[in-house]
Amino acid sequence: MLKQLLNDKYSRETLSVLNFAINIHSPIKPFTDLIEDSNLRFQNLTTLSIGPTKQDFKMDDILKLIHSEVENKLENLKLESQHKTFKLCDLLSLSDVKLKSSDYIFDQLNTYKNLKSLSLSSINLNQSNLKHNRDPKGRFDFFQGLQYLELSDIGIISSDSSESLLHTFYKNCDKCNLKYVRLDLRSTVDDLIPEFFDDYIESNQVKELDLTIRYNSMYNIPLNHLIDKYLKMAIVKQKKSLEKLSIEIKSERNLISLEEQLQKEHLFELLSNTFEKLDSLRIQVHFDYVLLYKNLLFQNIPDLKNFWIVGSSAVPMHFGLGNMYPGIFDRWWRIIYLPKKLLEGISHHPLRYIKIDECLFAVEHANSETIQPKDSIDKLFESMTRVSFDTIMS
Numbered sequence: 001m002l003k004q005l006l007n008d009k010y011s012r013e014t015l016s017v018l019n020f021a022i023n024i025h026s027p028i029k030p031f032t033d034l035i036e037d038s039n040l041r042f043q044n045l046t047t048l049s050i051g052p053t054k055q056d057f058k059m060d061d062i063l064k065l066i067h068s069e070v071e072n073k074l075e076n077l078k079l080e081s082q083h084k085t086f087k088l089c090d091l092l093s094l095s096d097v098k099l100k101s102s103d104y105i106f107d108q109l110n111t112y113k114n115l116k117s118l119s120l121s122s123i124n125l126n127q128s129n130l131k132h133n134r135d136p137k138g139r140f141d142f143f144q145g146l147q148y149l150e151l152s153d154i155g156i157i158s159s160d161s162s163e164s165l166l167h168t169f170y171k172n173c174d175k176c177n178l179k180y181v182r183l184d185l186r187s188t189v190d191d192l193i194p195e196f197f198d199d200y201i202e203s204n205q206v207k208e209l210d211l212t213i214r215y216n217s218m219y220n221i222p223l224n225h226l227i228d229k230y231l232k233m234a235i236v237k238q239k240k241s242l243e244k245l246s247i248e249i250k251s252e253r254n255l256i257s258l259e260e261q262l263q264k265e266h267l268f269e270l271l272s273n274t275f276e277k278l279d280s281l282r283i284q285v286h287f288d289y290v291l292l293y294k295n296l297l298f299q300n301i302p303d304l305k306n307f308w309i310v311g312s313s314a315v316p317m318h319f320g321l322g323n324m325y326p327g328i329f330d331r332w333w334r335i336i337y338l339p340k341k342l343l344e345g346i347s348h349h350p351l352r353y354i355k356i357d358e359c360l361f362a363v364e365h366a367n368s369e370t371i372q373p374k375d376s377i378d379k380l381f382e383s384m385t386r387v388s389f390d391t392i393m394s
Helices: 002-007 009-014 059-065 068-073 088-092 096-103 105-109 127-132 141-145 165-170 193-200 223-238 264-271 287-292 294-300 330-335 337-343 378-385 389-393
Strands: 017-020 047-053 076-081 117-121 124-126 148-157 180-187 208-216 244-253 256-259 280-283 306-309 353-356 359-363 371-374
Touching: 002 009, 047 059, 047 117, 047 389, 059 076, 059 105, 076 389, 117 389, 124 127, 127 148, 127 165, 141 165, 148 165, 148 389, 165 193, 193 223, 208 223, 223 244, 223 264, 264 287, 264 294, 280 378, 287 294, 287 337, 306 378, 330 337, 330 359, 337 353, 337 359, 337 371, 353 378
Parallel strands: 017 047, 047 076, 076 117, 117 148, 124 148, 148 180, 180 208, 208 244, 244 280, 280 306, 306 353
Antiparallel strands: 244 256, 353 359, 359 371
């Protein structure tokens, strides 16, 4: 299909948006083999989304689909590799050759001077190589123009505990202009993303923030202290501008990724601040703590419309006894009392949807406690509560 588009003169010259999904289970030639003629390049692309690609594809080869003379037209780019689970020890043992193939992508990216949105998923990077190879200032210039940045499922190998990957990208830029941020990074040294927010992002600049905090045994600080840093340096600092916030916490032990939660004191600290523009909140916390601080929730997040409590451990275990309607919304009916308790005694609120783990409920009337199970709009609700490239582009 891709080659057909390249061979078609009209598509080659006029196509501005290309969203190209790949069947990772089907054999496919490398991207460079798809273009036999060096003149067969897209000449008008402003938005390119490709992936997930197989692990052995070089991402910088994908970018050769764009004509070199019109690189400045590209504004939005999403590149997704196939997810592959690594143990932490395996991440450390990755060969330098394999890592360099991912590192080189930034040489190509720096040719796109007008990039406003960048999403990279499922790649591994050697931060030390990125810092010391070639000219780091010229290599990362394009980051200054970004308003949207997504780094998801990124493995980072580094021997430098003094700065985060984002410090490396931005330290030679005049300014950080990010407004939409989604981060899910695995690191072999301490997580210093909170310090990056404190050092480089101005107060009340970010509109949408989606954080997956990953903790592992190689960190030198306790998980609770790391969460404290995220709250104070990255989240509360943006309280007057945030419209969407998602916080997920994972603790890694070998191949197992365990769900963690905000503790009661973390939730209190979060809800003690006024988020006047926030209309979507997605957090990992026990629902009992939410009920404990529900007055703070509705008082300090007055525009909250979409609320998602993440994780199977957010609610007490139910053994399926005494269902009113066996087989019909079983999971929903077992916990429907929880959203009802949340709204009990709250006279005015804008809340439309509450999701607890995988169970979504609609609030039928804002001034009452009428709650109904919903099972057909989960993807829509996810787009309303997560920061994503596709949502920003739509």
